[in-house]
Amino acid sequence: MLVGTVVGNVWASVKDPTLEGLRMLVVQPFTTGDETAETIVAVDPLGAGIGERVLVVFGRAARHCIGKGHDVGFQTAVSAIIDRMDLEDGRTIGPVRAEDT
Amino acid sequence: MLVGTVVGNVWASVKDPTLEGLRMLVVQPFTTGDETAETIVAVDPLGAGIGERVLVVFGRAARHCIGKGHDVGFQTAVSAIIDRMDLEDGRTIGPVRAEDT
């Protein structure tokens, strides 16, 4: 379970039928240093936009969030859109990254 | 299963309903070198505070620790607050990081 920033959208027409109609986002995991270059793809049931910070879950939790049962061709999902994140170093991070606001 | 330091709090109002009322912490995994910049988010049923070291578990173990069943939108949780960690290099690490005490 991690916090990441939405950095892109993904479209696919040749795909497992259970992905039909689902929105797929590219998410870059948050670190306390710089953001990493690694990305993950998450199905998003909440309508998160580019630049927003989201909570990403995996496996059974992801299937729960999408609500299409357990026989599905995805295992990563957005389970929350972050309002605010306070870090011990005094930084307060809102839903949209500091450099965008 | 890993030990990490609590470095922040996360709030979200748009979220999977099963996250309602749960406390979410940002945790930075412990290493024998410096602490990494990578962070994870864990649901905390034990009341850990900023700077405390906690044991973080994933998947089925995390769902067990929270006790809301297996149809939930999270898969990482705090399962213990560390009192003490002794390392072979002679370091003894208490619940709060050395540099904070």
Place this chain on the structure above:
Amino acid sequence: MLVGTVVGNVWASVKDPTLEGLRMLVVQPFTTGDETAETIVAVDPLGAGIGERVLVVFGRAARHCIGKGHDVGFQTAVSAIIDRMDLEDGRTIGPVRAEDT
């Protein structure tokens, strides 16, 4: 769940019987920086070609995509062939990598 580029094919004759007749691809995960050197192997039911970008899933989702039940000797599969990926930095990435087109 991640997006990666198909960079190779794998053949094996000594293998778990459930791998019989399945196509195995070497996939290199996409990052927003350079591509990493790490690779994963995925069973491909969709016919993706070298240079195409694919969505890779793991565990139960992978078993679902292949449709041979849950008693199988693989746990990674291609669940979609990416048509297009838009990133916030303005890059648009098609199914085949930019340097190949």
Place this chain on the structure above:
Amino acid sequence: MLVGTVVGNVWASVKDPTLEGLRMLVVQPFTTGDETAETIVAVDPLGAGIGERVLVVFGRAARHCIGKGHDVGFQTAVSAIIDRMDLEDGRTIGPVRAEDT
């Protein structure tokens, strides 16, 4: 499943009740280069000591090794104490690290 060296002990009094009475070790994963700084925590049913090399397993395998059923607040365990590891570069590694013997 990985081989690692036991580098420390962990104690916690505020914890999930299923951790009661279990011994927790800090384990540093083995690599063919230098040892990494990353550590994991594993429940140990075998009595491994500091400096010994152990086999660490995750998830269902870890729950099996501890034998307290599947509703537990841990998911990493020691499943073997390594007697000997032979590497292709001619190195033979015993249960205790070379630099300690």
Place this chain on the structure above:
Amino acid sequence: MLVGTVVGNVWASVKDPTLEGLRMLVVQPFTTGDETAETIVAVDPLGAGIGERVLVVFGRAARHCIGKGHDVGFQTAVSAIIDRMDLEDGRTIGPVRAEDT
């Protein structure tokens, strides 16, 4: 699921009883750059030798490959011995690493 090179053998006498009689290999994951220093341990039902490239699977797939049911103290196994791997950069990789042949 990944391709790796067998680089060693592991022996343990103090271990979970379900590991009795199983062959354990040290495997180094393949990358398109240099090989990493990270290693994993896999139970091998196929008789792979040092220097051979193998397909390694995790979790339920690993338990399937070994065929001792799901109450076992391991979760990584060899599911295939690679005959040949063709990469887009023109490299063809046989079962034994190029530098060994």
